[in-house]
Amino acid sequence: xxxxxxxxxxxxxxxxxxxxxxxxxxxxxxxxxx
Amino acid sequence: xxxxxxxxxxxxxxxxxxxxxxxxxxxxxxxxxxxxxxxxxxxxxxxxxxxxxxxxxxxxxxxxxxxxxxxxxxxxxxxxxxxxxxxxxxxxxxxxxxxxxxxxxxxxxxxxxxxxxxxxxxxxxxxxxxxxxxxxxxxxxxxxxxxxxxxxxxxxxxxxxxxxxxxx
Numbered sequence: 001x002x003x004x005x006x007x008x009x010x011x012x013x014x015x016x017x018x019x020x021x022x023x024x025x026x027x028x029x030x031x032x033x034x
Numbered sequence: 035x036x037x038x039x040x041x042x043x044x045x046x047x048x049x050x051x052x053x054x055x056x057x058x059x060x061x062x063x064x065x066x067x068x069x070x071x072x073x074x075x076x077x078x079x080x081x082x083x084x085x086x087x088x089x090x091x092x093x094x095x096x097x098x099x100x101x102x103x104x105x106x107x108x109x110x111x112x113x114x115x116x117x118x119x120x121x122x123x124x125x126x127x128x129x130x131x132x133x134x135x136x137x138x139x140x141x142x143x144x145x146x147x148x149x150x151x152x153x154x155x156x157x158x159x160x161x162x163x164x165x166x167x168x169x170x171x172x173x174x175x176x177x178x179x180x181x182x183x184x185x186x187x188x189x190x191x192x193x194x195x196x197x198x199x200x201x202x
Contacts, residue, residue: 002076004182005175008063015181015182015183015186018186019185020066023201026129026201027200029123030045030125030128030129
């Protein structure tokens with residue numbers, strides 16, 4: 001089974017998407033807490 | 035020991051050993067951009083005592099670098115009195131908290147998933163050929179998972195210190 005890990009592009013895209021998703025989650029968490 | 039000196043030392047250790055650990059992971063991506071299953075013929079033919087010693091030193095260096103990074107990071111948080119707020123992702127501490135949790139996951143991934151399989155692939159622990167081939171896939175995925183996780187890790191670590199306004 002091919003995974004994002006299997007290519008450099010897939011690895012970079014997965015890492016970037018994860019960064020964006022986590023950023024949005026932390027942004028919402030802090031905004032709501034404030 | 036003077037406590038500000040402790041903080042400075044921990045920060046130096048944290049940065050230097052993070053470069054060694056994550057740098058090793060990135061070097062592995064450059065050397066092996068695609069998965070290649072373990073091949074006994076090419077691997078065993080090239081094997082010498084000198085190569086084995088070098089591999090042991092290389093793998094030991096980045097494995098223990100990961101522990102130094104984790105301990106120095108947690109040490110700094112403890113020294114500043116931030117540890118509980120960071121680990122519970124409280125308010126603005128959530129930024130560095132996400133980084134701390136990702137780093138913890140990466141260290142556990144390295145020691146508990148990658149290393150037990152990698153030592154079979156590299157022949158440090160005897161294993162049948164089929165097992166070494168199977169372990170080579172797990173090792174590859176585990177290593178690339180840390181590559182993926184390193185991207186948000188570095189973002190949150192750097193952004194937490196330099197761009198806290200990004201999260202407000």
